[in-house]
Amino acid sequence: MHMELFVFHNGKLSVEETGQFQELAIPKSGFLWLDFHREEAAAWPEIVKQLTGVEIFENHVRDSFNSMHPSFSDFTENYEMIIFPSLSPNASNGGISTQPSAFFLLGQLLVTVRLSDTPAVHMVRKRLKQKSDHAPRKPAELLYLILNEMVEGFLALRKPLAEQSRAWEEELLETKKVFQDWSLLQNHRKQLGALESICEEQEDCISIWRERTGAAVSGHLEVRFNDLLEHIRRVLSHVQKTRFQVDSLVQLHYSAVTHRTNEIMRVLTVVAAVFLPLSLLAGIFGMNFEHMGIFHYSSGHIIVLGGMACLAGLLLWIFRLKEWI
Numbered sequence: 001m002h003m004e005l006f007v008f009h010n011g012k013l014s015v016e017e018t019g020q021f022q023e024l025a026i027p028k029s030g031f032l033w034l035d036f037h038r039e040e041a042a043a044w045p046e047i048v049k050q051l052t053g054v055e056i057f058e059n060h061v062r063d064s065f066n067s068m069h070p071s072f073s074d075f076t077e078n079y080e081m082i083i084f085p086s087l088s089p090n091a092s093n094g095g096i097s098t099q100p101s102a103f104f105l106l107g108q109l110l111v112t113v114r115l116s117d118t119p120a121v122h123m124v125r126k127r128l129k130q131k132s133d134h135a136p137r138k139p140a141e142l143l144y145l146i147l148n149e150m151v152e153g154f155l156a157l158r159k160p161l162a163e164q165s166r167a168w169e170e171e172l173l174e175t176k177k178v179f180q181d182w183s184l185l186q187n188h189r190k191q192l193g194a195l196e197s198i199c200e201e202q203e204d205c206i207s208i209w210r211e212r213t214g215a216a217v218s219g220h221l222e223v224r225f226n227d228l229l230e231h232i233r234r235v236l237s238h239v240q241k242t243r244f245q246v247d248s249l250v251q252l253h254y255s256a257v258t259h260r261t262n263e264i265m266r267v268l269t270v271v272a273a274v275f276l277p278l279s280l281l282a283g284i285f286g287m288n289f290e291h292m293g294i295f296h297y298s299s300g301h302i303i304v305l306g307g308m309a310c311l312a313g314l315l316l317w318i319f320r321l322k323e324w325i
Contacts, residue, residue: 006033006128008142013128013135024051031108031139035125037116038065044113052106054078064102064113071100071201073209080105082143082209085198086120086150087157096157096191098198101150103143105215110139112146120149140215144224147206151228154199154235161242164188168246172253179253185246192243199236203229274315278308 005016009030018024024047026032032051036044044064045056060081063069072083082105085098101114101121114121124146128135136142168188171179206229210217217225281304 003035004125006035006125008033008135008137011133011135011137013132015129015132026051026108030137031110031142033139033142034109034111035121036111036113038067038113039116041113044111048104048106048109048111052078052109054106056104060102060104064104067099067115069100069102071198071205073205073212075212078106080209080213080215082205084147084150084202084205086118087153089117089119096195101146103146105139105143105213108139110142120153121146123149138216138221140213140217141221144221144228148224148228148231151202151231151235154195155231157195158235158238161192161238165242165245165249169249172249173256185250189243189246192239192246196236196239196243199232199239203232203236206232270316270319273319274312277311277315281308281311 003018005018005024007014007016007027007030009027024032034044034047034051042065045061049055056079057076060074063072063081063083069083071085072081074081082103083100084103085100088097088099090097099115099118101112101118104111104113112121124142127145136145168185171181206225210225
């Protein structure tokens with residue numbers, strides 16, 4: 001297995017390619033980053049043991065290969081473990097999908113176990129190569145850079161989520177046509193709920209790690225991790241606000257539909273109330289009695305029609321007076 005080795009020494013980075021892990025050594029005044037791809041690095045615990053003498057617990061090894069593992073942090077006498085999700089590049093149809101990466105801190109060694117297509121790690125590797133003279137001096141600094149890039153991906157979701165909410169608002173408040181995308185809306189709400197859970201787990205994971213870590217996290221690095229937590233909380237706040245807006249829009253939609261239905265029923269009721277007595281009169285004069293005096297007048301039909309018109313006008317005036325129409 002060939003891989004690039006990131007060797008950090010006094011704020012400078014050197015990148016080496018190797019397939020001979022027997023020759024690996026941790027620099028005395030720096031640290032080493034081993035970045036393993038989950039798909040092709042089943043033997044990474046043996047490499048770490050060979051390099052440091054530390055044996056990774058079997059359950060932690062299984063966790064590092066679990067593609068559905070939530071955010072998590074754990075501690076042993078010899079190393080610290082963090083599992084942190086980032087956005088997956090394979091999301092389709094605007095969906096939100098994540099993939100976890102595992103981090104192991106062993107003194108002067110940082111080990112990452114991830115999928116090969118993790119965008120955040122690719123971005124950090126690219127930036128480190130471009131600015132090799134301004135490299136992190138401690139594994140915790142490199143850990144922060146990767147975690148921050150992962151969280152930035154979630155921060156970038158705020159704009160598309162806001163645009164999607166505006167689109168739902170236009171459709172839900174348009175009462176002239178029937179809204180039929182309920183399955184898509186429900187899926188959107190489920191994704192928001194899943195994202196909210198992810199952010200809460202991320203916040204708990206980083207908070208617990210900071211409280212219990214043995215790594216040197218002080219000064220500017222402490223401020224950076226505070227910023228990282230603040231970014232997670234900003235995403236969480238935006239997601240919660242968006243979920244509330246979607247729920248409010250659904251309620252407004254039902255209220256608007258109910259109001260429109262009531263308006264239609266009011267018009268139909270007025271029409272029925274006006275024509276009901278007219279229908280009664282038409283029924284009476286439509287009876288086949290042999291002697292009905294009004295039939296003998298030449299202007300009888302004019303009298304009846306006029307009376308019906310006056311009755312309809314009177315009813316409309318009463319309805320208007322009572323502000324029913």
